[in-house]
Amino acid sequence: MVEKDRMHIPLKRAWEILRQNLAPLPPEETPIEEALGRTLAGDVISKRNVPHYNASAMDGYCLSSAATAGATPSSPVHFPPGEYQWVNTGGDVHPRFDCVAMVEDTSPAENGVLSVASTLVAGENIRPLGEDVFLGQVIAREGDRINPALNSLLGAAGVGIIRTLPLPRTLYVPTGDEVIPLDEWIKTGSPPAGMVGDSNSLLVKGYFDLWGLPLDRVPRLPDDREVLKTFLKENRDKYDLILIGAGSAKGEKDYAFPVMEELGVPLFRWLLMKPGRPASAADLGGALAVNLPGFPMSNAVILWSLVYPALQLLQKGDFDEEKVLSEAIGAKGEGEVSLLSSYSSSFGREEWVRLKCAEIGGEKKAYPLSSGASALWSLSETDGLALLPLETAERAKGAPVKLWFLRDINWEDRILFQGSNDPGFERIATFVKKRGAEVVMRSVGSLGGLAALSRGECHAAACHLLDPETGAYNTPYIERLFGDEAAQIARRVVFYRRQGIMVRKGNPKGIRSVADLGREDVSIVNRQPGAGTRVLLDYLLREEGIAPENVRGYEFCSATHFDAGNRVLRGLADAAAGIKSAADALGLDFIPLAEEPYELVYNKKDGDHPGLRSLLDALGDPGWKSLVDEMGGYRWEG
């Protein structure tokens, strides 16, 4: 049984327990051919001089310096044959000579006599042995990582084998009846509901590669207590660390911790961390076992927070608490950003936040990406990671947040787009990148984008907002939001796109127009307030005289066309307003309603921003335009 004070603990307490329970493995002897990237476990002393002989630094003649005393161009000294020797640059200078005369300072006279026109000192024009490295010199120190130059230097210095930090032997075993091997998962066109591909194996393997550490993997074990027990018994003496994937929570099939408890000494369970709570560790006798939660973000968090520190303890008996997480995540540096939206954190837990960044008006800003334990895309997409302390409850908009960057960000070339979601326009990001710049795209709806632009929270927005009074698009909204500043706003129609109703293939509910959305047997999924598509839907419903409260599902919102279409596709709703390209991509039927201009909006003063310039230029890129054309439902001219 794990003691009560070892359950629901903060990360630092878990580190303390790991420190108490892990002893460093002995250093290894590593041949230099395999040494790149390894860390030295002791100082390295050169076994020879480099160069190991006295090499001439010139083409010329080896001489005895004493004999050149007083030589000048007007009164040269003469050397009979045998008292000098020709040498090429890099050639060996025989010990009976102690200097080299440049060929330009000499001239051959009769009978093989050499005239030397300059007085030389001992050692002159000689690259002495040991010039680069001395025999006995410390050429690298404990803790140094072997880079290409040091690796090569070790060879030059006659050092063939070095003592390095050991590579702990780690085994990763995924568990769970629901887990399908990845190759099978990929081959299966439509896997059964409730099953998941073993993509965590690649996540774990990826971090071990990043850390330069070996990892053995095995296929997943079923949800069978005895199977897991036997497996751990068989492997605990072969490995230093065993990572058990999933089975970490309290469900009826969550065997991992009970088995770890049975086989060894439980060290702790449950972290005060989000994601990453259902983690635990036990000393199995030979190996340390760590249970990694099954959700990918939780899995990653425990790899960083527990597994990497444990590996450090196994390698060198210690780690630097200030640096260990930054190293574990492979941070490119750290910095501070201010939040573009408020963030609710769980008080009493440390919380990992994924952030997307841009510099606006000279200030580095960021918005949080999806924070779920199951969200993998946002980890792949994130610019950086923040770890909010235990006592954080709410971070207000504008509050500073410290983060580790996972990418090298070119702040000057990057812009933030906030606005209406469009799958065709989204594809432009690649074409902006080809132009050496970057656009970060955040879907906040048409109105949300304009509002963000008016508050200086983005570089560009896009909208398709119908004004019910005038039937005009966008202009009335821009005038209302920007007031006197409206003249400073630049606008450019990106394309015209077809809006309509997305319904399941074959239109099983026989939906023909907006009027059908008021039917008792029809449910919709709506878009969020401020989305241009919602504005359009509201306008059309009003024209049909249908009150929103009479539309089933009106209050349930999706943030993108694809999300809404997906819900229709899977039967969570019968219809959704959306654009043709999304319907086409999802194989939905589409009932056209209107064509609308999708307009890019930005401040004229930002027109010189390299990111915005690249975006505007990319709008004319034939590659992007043909991608959009393929999607369907777009026209370039109104």
Place this chain on the structure above:
Amino acid sequence: MVEKDRMHIPLKRAWEILRQNLAPLPPEETPIEEALGRTLAGDVISKRNVPHYNASAMDGYCLSSAATAGATPSSPVHFPPGEYQWVNTGGDVHPRFDCVAMVEDTSPAENGVLSVASTLVAGENIRPLGEDVFLGQVIAREGDRINPALNSLLGAAGVGIIRTLPLPRTLYVPTGDEVIPLDEWIKTGSPPAGMVGDSNSLLVKGYFDLWGLPLDRVPRLPDDREVLKTFLKENRDKYDLILIGAGSAKGEKDYAFPVMEELGVPLFRWLLMKPGRPASAADLGGALAVNLPGFPMSNAVILWSLVYPALQLLQKGDFDEEKVLSEAIGAKGEGEVSLLSSYSSSFGREEWVRLKCAEIGGEKKAYPLSSGASALWSLSETDGLALLPLETAERAKGAPVKLWFLRDINWEDRILFQGSNDPGFERIATFVKKRGAEVVMRSVGSLGGLAALSRGECHAAACHLLDPETGAYNTPYIERLFGDEAAQIARRVVFYRRQGIMVRKGNPKGIRSVADLGREDVSIVNRQPGAGTRVLLDYLLREEGIAPENVRGYEFCSATHFDAGNRVLRGLADAAAGIKSAADALGLDFIPLAEEPYELVYNKKDGDHPGLRSLLDALGDPGWKSLVDEMGGYRWEG
């Protein structure tokens, strides 16, 4: 024949020629298991929804939301058996239901009837399919590098194979009769003069590993024109890039370029760069051939400047001139430092400078390490690299220099030591590192160290300076240099060490005392002005009445005890003043002359610097003290 305007060219011109002559290879199909670190050659679109089913976000009951209308705790709605279904968190929600009621909001009544006490909307408590990633969503973009999260996401999204930038096939072939295979070189206790180990192979391999690119290597070819020609003919169709090691200059055995010229179209020869001048390239009609100079620093420079850009052209048809060098050297970032000493650069050549850095008084400073083409240690040891422009002639002390950092430097924890060279004291750096700090050690002699300290150019110095007037050590010098500030100077004797005369084993010249250094048949190697050892020697010579001009070799200086001892060992001089530990390490005989205090000196105000604190603490480290004891010639008490 290479045209005249393609010889002795600046790097940018070489890049231009490479651009004109290299076409990108086609992208590759890469299985995701091998994709980590690879770069995407196109956008990646998700092949499925993640999750691919509607998963319950709660433990509870699947229901139809329409039937919950109006339900409250005081008037619950009742569901007969068959109209609800239990679901675990993560379980599949059957399409005939559209929401999940939390178990806390329900209560079982009689006859299997379920009471639900809350009104639900469609989708409530469901993690809808596609919540993480949609079918059809762009999940990664052209140019993205595959990190662990993205690699795993590809698997989850059903993407098994991706299009990546190709991996060019590269072959490295060292040449030269003087080159010994590295394993043989290491085994050979004392290789013949004029021979070198093939350590460049490790340098080349190391950079390819760093770049994540494959490299084939073969044993060295002899200096034989026909052999090289046959070899290139056989391999030019099997590789995209062939790197020929050495044979790049104008000597009689430098066949590489003539053979390249004969077999293909020469592209350019000689760069206006230092080191790295003797580089060339030719189009062999299948492969591009690049000739890498044999000196290690030149070799590295050409790897960065030509080989990496050529690989970029082969991979993607282009490279960013602003970033390519930084990427090639594996820079951790860039910055600016001011020079601690002036630097003479070669006007008309771009020059690579290796710099060692520290922050002093809030300013980042650096001194240049050995700049020779043959110096490998200084590349291994350097903190960063600067590339001085063509038109630079002299950079004055204090001038700003931009550099790329090759290490992550903890500026706050790092101190710069300048002062007297001592092989025992040098070993303390490792023990400072163990304390989380760092000391950079520069040998400038006792007087040089005190002067640097007085000018604020280091954090600590060390000296052993005998005052001939008083016979006292150090104090008179400190008082003279620091004047009224002398009271602000802290001093600590590190140890006492034995000074004497180092002579070859067996003392062939029969040197018994300083008096013998004035003999006609005896030559010495001296230490640089300001070195404590030189001050001592001068004092002892004066006592013996020997004028410096009567000492042979007096004017030739070494900067360290080891360098001086080495010159004696190899017969470049008969004797040198130096300490016993250096003589012992080199196997020299030693004639003791004096014992002297070796004293650490620093500003009291810096006493709180974490680096200095660690250094002072390390002076008491038993590990370090036993290392020093083993060296011999030291005492801890005066």
